[in-house]
Amino acid sequence: MRTHHTHRVHLVNRERWTEEREGCGQIVSEEMELREQNPPVPLMAGPFHCLQTLVSDWYLIRNLVKKDLRARYKRAALGYGWTFIEPFLLSAVYYALFTILAGNPERLYSMWILLGVIVWGHFSRSLQATVACLSRGGGLIKQVYFPREILAFSPVLSQLVIAMLSLTAVIPVMLYLDVMPGTSIWMLPFGLILTTMIAMGVGMMMAPLNAISEDVGHLFRFITRAGFFVSPVMWTYEMMLTRASGPWVDIVMLNPMVVPLTLVRHGIDGTPLTLEMNHILYSVGFAVFSLYIGAAVFKRWEAKVVKYL
Amino acid sequence: MTTMIRMEDIALHFPRQRGILTGILDLLRGKTTAGKGKFTALQGVDLEVNKGEVLGVIGRNGSGKSTMLRVMAGIYRPDEGTVLVRGQTSLLAGVSVGLNLNLTGRENVHLYGSILGHTKEVMDGMMEDIISFSEIGEFFEQPLRTYSSGMKARLGIAIASAVEPEILLIDEVLGVGDPQFREKSKKRILDLVKNTGTVVLVSHSFGLMTEICDRVVLVHEGRIAAVGEPDEVIKTYYDITG
Numbered sequence: 001m002r003t004h005h006t007h008r009v010h011l012v013n014r015e016r017w018t019e020e021r022e023g024c025g026q027i028v029s030e031e032m033e034l035r036e037q038n039p040p041v042p043l044m045a046g047p048f049h050c051l052q053t054l055v056s057d058w059y060l061i062r063n064l065v066k067k068d069l070r071a072r073y074k075r076a077a078l079g080y081g082w083t084f085i086e087p088f089l090l091s092a093v094y095y096a097l098f099t100i101l102a103g104n105p106e107r108l109y110s111m112w113i114l115l116g117v118i119v120w121g122h123f124s125r126s127l128q129a130t131v132a133c134l135s136r137g138g139g140l141i142k143q144v145y146f147p148r149e150i151l152a153f154s155p156v157l158s159q160l161v162i163a164m165l166s167l168t169a170v171i172p173v174m175l176y177l178d179v180m181p182g183t184s185i186w187m188l189p190f191g192l193i194l195t196t197m198i199a200m201g202v203g204m205m206m207a208p209l210n211a212i213s214e215d216v217g218h219l220f221r222f223i224t225r226a227g228f229f230v231s232p233v234m235w236t237y238e239m240m241l242t243r244a245s246g247p248w249v250d251i252v253m254l255n256p257m258v259v260p261l262t263l264v265r266h267g268i269d270g271t272p273l274t275l276e277m278n279h280i281l282y283s284v285g286f287a288v289f290s291l292y293i294g295a296a297v298f299k300r301w302e303a304k305v306v307k308y309l
Numbered sequence: 310m311t312t313m314i315r316m317e318d319i320a321l322h323f324p325r326q327r328g329i330l331t332g333i334l335d336l337l338r339g340k341t342t343a344g345k346g347k348f349t350a351l352q353g354v355d356l357e358v359n360k361g362e363v364l365g366v367i368g369r370n371g372s373g374k375s376t377m378l379r380v381m382a383g384i385y386r387p388d389e390g391t392v393l394v395r396g397q398t399s400l401l402a403g404v405s406v407g408l409n410l411n412l413t414g415r416e417n418v419h420l421y422g423s424i425l426g427h428t429k430e431v432m433d434g435m436m437e438d439i440i441s442f443s444e445i446g447e448f449f450e451q452p453l454r455t456y457s458s459g460m461k462a463r464l465g466i467a468i469a470s471a472v473e474p475e476i477l478l479i480d481e482v483l484g485v486g487d488p489q490f491r492e493k494s495k496k497r498i499l500d501l502v503k504n505t506g507t508v509v510l511v512s513h514s515f516g517l518m519t520e521i522c523d524r525v526v527l528v529h530e531g532r533i534a535a536v537g538e539p540d541e542v543i544k545t546y547y548d549i550t551g
Contacts, residue, residue, distance in 0.1 A: 032475075033441045034315060034393035037383030060423035067420055074452070143406040144424055145383035145398070212332030301336050303386040307323050307333065 037145060039301055046299030047292050053147040060146065060215050064154035069161060083162050084169040087117045094234050111173045116233035120172075122163035123257060124193045124224035129155035130203020131220045134211040134302065135281050136165040140309035148302045151205060156200050163192065169289070170268060179269050187267030194287045197254055201290030208301035212308045230255055237262040238274065259283035312383055313476055314358040320389035321376060322347040340474060341388040350376045351531045354390070357474075365522035365539060366511045369550055373531040374511045375402075378478050381509060395477030399425055401498075405410065408465055414440075414449040414456075416513040421468045424484050435471040443467035444490070459490070466494050470501045478503040481512055515543050 041049050054061070060171040073079045091114040098105055099115070134141070142147060167188075174180075181188075210216040230252070232240065240252055252258060259280055266273045324335065325346050328528070335341060343349050351373050358364050369376045379385050380392055382400040407421035418439055422432035441450055443463040448456060479498065502508045502521060512518060518525055518539050525534040525542040527549070535545040 006335055032395050034312065034395050036392065036399070037394055038386060039388070057423075059419075059429050062417075063420040063423045067412060069411045070416075071409070074411045133446075140424065142379070142384060144400055144426075144440065145404045146424060146426060173374055209329070213329040215329055225396070259426070304336055304341075305332075306385055307321075308327060 015104045016152075018225065033231070040303070041299055043296050043300050045298075047295035049147075049299055050295045052150045053149050054153060057147060057150055061150055061154050061157065063189065064150065065158045066160065068155060071157075072162075072220075078113050083165040087114055087121065087169055090117045090121075092119070092235050093115055095169040098234060106268055108177060108179065111170065111177055111179065111269065112236055113234060114170055114173060115167075115262055115265050115268060116236075118163060118166045119191065119195055119261050120228060120257075121166070121232060122159055122192070123199050123260075124227070125162075126156045126196060126199035127203045127224060128217070128220060129159065131206045132217050133203070134207045134305060135214060135309065138211075141309055149204075149214065149298060152200065152204050156196060160196055164252075174199075174268065176276035182270035184270055184273070185267050187263040187273070191263030191267060194260040194263070194283060195257070197287035200262070201287065201292070201294035203296035204298040205290065207298055208305045211305040220267045225274050227255070227257065231257045232261045243276070253279045253282065256283045256286040286299055310363075311360040311395070312357050312399075313360050313362075315393045316354050316356045316377075316380070316390065317392075318378060318390035319351055319377075319389050319392065320349065321351040321380060321384045321385055322349050324348075324443060347474070349531055351380065351387070354380075354531075354533055356526065356533060356536070358509060360395075360507055361549055362523050363502060363508045363510065364516040365525040366509060366528060366544055367513070367515070367518065367525060367543065368528035368534075372528045374528050375480050377528060378480050378509060378511055380474075382478055394476060397426060398476040398478055399472070399474035400478040400480065401469050402480040408453060408461060410454040412444055412451055413452055414443075414464055417464065418452060418468055420467070425469065425472070427472050431472055435458040439464075439467045439471050442471075442493075449494065463494075465492055466497070470494075470497050473505050475506055476509075477508045479508065479510045479512075499526070519543065 021257050023252060025264060078085065091110065094117070095105075095110055098109070130152050133155060134148065137148070137151040139153075206216050206220065210220075230236075237258060241249065244252060259275060260283065262275055263273070319344070322341050322343050324332070325348055332421065341347070345350075346442050352376060366374045366377065376385065380387055381394065382398050383392075384400070407420075407424040408417050409420060412420060415436070418436060419429065419432055422435075423429075443449075443460075443466075445456070445460055445464060448460065453461060453464075479502075482509045499521070502510070508524065510518075524536060527531055527542050528534065528544050529549055535542045536547060
């Protein structure tokens with residue numbers, strides 16, 4: 001082919017360019033339809049779309065979780081060791097504090113507090129990460145389209161991995177206290193799943209609002225701090241029962257985190273569960289309902305708040 | 310002729326303030342309209358991009374070019390009108406946005422590739438090509454924080470341009486790295502453009518536009534001011550902007 005030379009260096013030769021491009025664009029199959037890329041979905045169908053994303057975009061979710069985990073401990077000499085050390089140190093502080101304030105605790109108290117710290121830590125970090133997922137992901141969201149619910153899934157999954165790693169720190173304490181979990185061990189994953197569902201549901205509900213104004217994130221930071229005291233982290237459900245009665249118990253049980261924390265403790269120490277069935281049902285209902293509504297709200301408004309990022 | 314992108318009467322209004330109350334009201338209202346407290350980025354945009362076409366988009370800074378590209382990519386949902394596309398779009402914008410400093414080069418290929426919507430099999434298949442194109446060598450198995458900024462840019466562009474999508478949207482990514490690599494990456498993007506069915510390209514490089522675009526669109530103050538032959542539209546650009 002003849003190329004014509006001009007005084008200016010051409011990046012491409014127009015003639016040759018046109019010729020070489022001939023026949024391009026054949027990769028588009030004829031069955032492909034014109035469609036909206038991120039069409040609005042009916043409010044109540046949102047959660048099902050989220051579920052679909054969880055399956056179809058698993059490769060991306062997995063890569064984001066890996067990135068999260070790597071970033072967390074990469075620069076620390078002790079690395080993942082911190083997932084064990086941190087709850088241990090925190091528990092030691094709370095144990096000392098409790099002993100000073102309330103006198104001699106029960107034999108298993110140190111283990112209960114360690115479990116409380118791990119589960120509550122998982123809850124508060126997952127909740128805060130989900131609330132902030134859209135505002136933090138702004139840079140990425142504005143450069144490429146992907147289903148944004150992925151940004152809510154990935155930090156919660158990384159927190160779940162961290163919580164499970166942290167839970168292995170309980171094993172030496174169990175050996176020391178001579179505790180063997182029995183058939184009630186199923187309550188451990190059950191409590192952990194409830195915790196995750198509540199954190200993610202409430203977080204997803206608030207994420208679009210936090211994208212508009214980060215006041216929401218600050219408010220939730222306060223809520224998780226205050227929630228620490230009104231949830232059985234330093235105390236247990238049974239301790240509460242010895243002090244409160246009647247309507248006070250019902251008020252305490254309005255906090256949906258009492259049941260999951262208590263389930264995890266009984267799952268490990270194997271003692272019989274004294275929770276009332278209606279309280280368990282309330283907490284399970286809260287988890288299911290908040291996750292459903294949270295996913296619906298998130299899916300409904302994520303596209304609209306991109307303009308605020 | 311098959312239409313690959315169809316934009317009908319698109320309008321997009323950005324909020325000027327971020328107040329929580331106005332924000333909630335904005336969410337609850339089904340439709341956002343122009344008015345006080347709003348900045349209209351796009352208005353009345355009608356455009357069709359055909360299969361096999363390279364469409365250039367020109368306009369002054371802040372005219373709405375990049376926003377229009379992001380509406381095509383599905384990043385912004387328009388407040389009015391509809392955008393329909395046939396097949397998968399892929400937007401090449403800032404090429405390092407999907408990269409993570411703590412992951413190795415190889416892990417970043419998976420991360421960035423999955424962000425761009427590709428599967429693991431596709432990225433595994435492109436791995437050798439990415440390694441050789443990015444010229445990173447032994448650093449490929451090292452975390453990105455040990456890379457120079459040029460190396461990061463090379464890796465970014467290597468990943469972003471590895472897979473040919475059905476519709477390629479390019480927002481000014483030509484020109485990263487040292488002069489040698491800049492030439493190479495320009496060639497790579499041109500190859501990508503050459504092999505991709507449909508391309509929309511935002512650039513200030515009018516010389517390139519005249520050479521590779523079939524049509525050029527002029528965006529001015531959020532509206533389409535002209536569409537047509539590259540030379541004519543570029544002339545209109547100078548007429549309008551002075």
